[in-house]
Amino acid sequence: MGNVAQSLHNIVPHTHHHGLSEFQKRKLLYEFHTFYDVNKDGCLEWRDFEQAREKICKMSGWEPGSEKFDKTKNLFVDIWRKLQDCADENCDNKISADEWVKMWASYIKHHSDPGEVAKVPDWVEEYVEYKFNLFDRTADGIIDIEEFEYVLxxxxxxxxxxxxxxxxxxxxxxxxxxLPYYKQLVAEYYRSDDPGALGTFINGKLDFCDGLEDAQIRNDKNHRDNQQQHSHSQQQQQKQKNQEQKHAATPTSNG
Incomplete structure (x- = not known):
């Protein structure tokens, strides 16, 4: 895995958005669209959480009125409220993909000390434990490969x-x-900028690098174009300044 990790790290461009690399942004948006935006309308609302809860309860055979059904509902309400507090900047009861990325960028920026590398927001802690229990179909405290494949x-x-x-x-x-190792992997998924980190694969996606080289080429081209435009603008300003100085130094016919 070490060689794979190194090769992946070498090919991923570190273009930054809100302080995150393109690779980090892709991971965050993949989770946003795959696991949270259930109705695929491009933003998160309470109805996404409601639909997710219904889907999970149906998958697990938890009937309305059962203890696990009610516990899941209460948990999802709590998670949604905490997520709103963290990410809903304009208070429209929706969380856009950009707000989602900004939330994580801000969190990572303010929790970058070595002792905090495994930290995630409180609502994620709740969601992670719930998700682990969802994977652990036999409730033996371990996720096996069949359970992992079934839930994903x-x-x-x-x-x-x-x-x-x-x-x-x-x-x-x-x-x-x-559970402790699963939490470690999840924290790594959210926080790491290393494509070869084991946590990168926690959600079942094997490649976040596809197209990143093309994206980097476009970014480099845009950067060069901006530099050229800036240089051309400076040249034009200097040319105009020289002309003004020349006119100022030229004697008039009345002189």
Missing amino acids: GYFGISPPAAKSAFIIISQNMERRID
């Missing part, structure tokens, strides 16, 4: 991709995926 399948992740991702995060099936 409900979010549109293909079985081969889920299996490959699990093999990576479990370090070739040698590391047990318990």
Whole structure:
């Protein structure tokens, strides 16, 4: 995995948006669109959480009125309110993709000390524990490969991709995926700028690098164009200044 990690790290351009690299931004938006924006309208609202809760309860066989059904509903209400407090900048009861990225950029910026690398927002802590329990279908405290594949399948992740991702995060099936390790992987997913970090694969996507080289080429071209425009503008200003000085130094016919 070390060689793969190094090769991935070398090809990923570090173009920054809100203080995040293009790679970090892609990870965040992938999760936003895959796991949160359930109705695929480009923003998060309470109805996304409501639909997600209904989908998960149905998948798990939790009937309305059951303890787990009610507990899930209360949890999702709490998570949504906390997420609103963190991300809904314009208070429109919606969270746009840009607000989502800004929220994470701000959080990472203000929690960058070495002792805080594993920290995530409070609402994420709640969601992570819930998601772990969702994966852990047999409630034995460990996520196995079949459970991982089954749950990710409900979010549109293909079985081969889920299996490959699990093999990576479990370090070739040698590391047990318990709650502490799962939390570590999730924190790494949100915070790391290393494409080879194990947490990169926690959501079943194997490649966030596709198209990044093209994006970097476009960014470099835009940067060069901006520099050329700036240089041309400076030349024009200097030319105009020289002409004004020349006219000022030229004697008039009345002189």
